[in-house]
Amino acid sequence: MGNDFIKQNCNDSKPGCLSSRSRPVTLELLVSVDLPKTRDDKKEPFLTGLDFLPDGRLAAVDNKHEQLIILNERLQRLGTPYKFKTPPKDVVYLPNNRLAVACRKIVCFLFVTSDNVIVLTKEINTTSSFLCIDYMSPSNMVVSTYDDPRPVRMITVGGVESDFNQVRFPNKTYKTDESMCTYVQSKNTLVLTDRYAHIVYMYDTVKGTSIAVTDENIQEPRGACVGPDDTVLLCSQKNNSIVHLTIDGKILGTYPVDMKGPYSICVSKDGSKLAVSNSVVGNRKLQLFKIAAAHS
Template identity: 70%
Template sequence: MSLSSQPMPVNLKLLVSVDLTTTGDDEKEPLLNGLDFLPDGRLVAVDNQNMKCIILNERLQRLGTPYKFKGSPFSVVWLSHDTLCVTFNDVVCLLSVSTDNTITLTRQIKTSSSFYSICCMSPYNMVVSTYDDPRPVRMISVDGVESDFDHFLTFPMKTYKVDESRCTYVQSKNTLVLTDRFAHTVYIYDTLKGTSRAVTNENIQEPRGACVGPGDTVLVCSKDKNSIVHLTIHGKILGTYPVDMKYPYSICMSKDGTKLVVSNNAICAKKLQLYKISQAMS
């Protein structure tokens, strides 16, 4: 590996910040539980409290009409083409999004486990974190086939409750990441070698959402430090970045690696913020 391809610290510059307040059709204060970017730069968010999926532009302004669910969504991921996957308890919904921001339900998959966060493993397979299940992380295909990671991966011997852990997956490195909120730990697994490491640090306090960062790194919301922690897939901490919000909660990076969006979960102080990511000058 050349020096230039080593993971580098980054700079985060705040571009847009919006206060998430109850709007006309909301019954409750919004909670953006899941976020993901479309390849064209539009942002998709699921609002757990108001049971809907919304599309936002690069100014974090709403586009089109939100899609209303019958239950509270937990997480969303863009799969391929115009397809989104959204988790609820024991159901995964597949939605399509048009260029004019129309959201349509295409299929619902009933699952045997309760899924919380969802991320892409390949165009056809997703990795999901679970709750009320002794297998903290599982896989599901677009066709609804559920499967488990090989037994040689040593997951925490615990059954998480809802919102106690989340996952992300670094596709190019076959690396699975699981956050353990109350153990203040980020678990990192090499799914090919079967190796794992548990990362703890004073800056990782109640880790919440996680996403793939620039150069196959990992970004994790550290709730009680009001910051984002930047890690390599080997568990080295590259940096800690304070964010201008209490209790950062969900996070995702744009497909081109230039923007980061973060939502939080602070009562009566909910925000959604868009940051520019750039490589820090050494």
């Protein structure tokens, strides 16, 4: 992996691990809904991607039913789902009520009206297969790949693909569902989860430095997202929990969730709510939590 990696297992005694603004939080369960197969469904829903709109509505992609759905704060469906031609993998909110949805080698751009009408505005064919898509800037997105030696790439809203040439990734090609990513824009930090190595990689995309975070609380890390004060929240699938950590690798907290195999996660634009879905067949759920600062 190169000499720029620091293997880091942070604890309270390590100096320099905790960012000055980063603080622990509490999670309070607000709503939990089961996602069973209904009488009309041939398959059980599988929400592989989540993201909030600024007004608090939640966008979710159902991989098994090849659709995008909009949900309210009670996790009830709004409007009519948008049907894709191929199974969607992930969704990210873009400015001006736009969504970008990764569908393997296609990125679909959609507009969501205030009354929950979803309109396809553009499709882009890509050279890499995308599993995860996240916001990087108004014109750029970061994407995790599979079956590609470049595990994380960038793509513009115009469809131009490029690479993080200044950082050194693990010398491996991930298969589908083996790695996911997020990007902490204000810190220029790219986060990559390595499921079966039980590692979370943190890359400074400006300095080109990296750390590999391991911890007993991080077991089969899956989806990750930006948390309050430039922190990271991620799903520890094997531990059935959410892990909160800084971009320096400091574990701020671990939160057990009442679902098996948490998979996808997102935080609202105001940082007050967290949504998480899971991947276990026969017991799929979607849950919404309130995020609050922990009292010292």
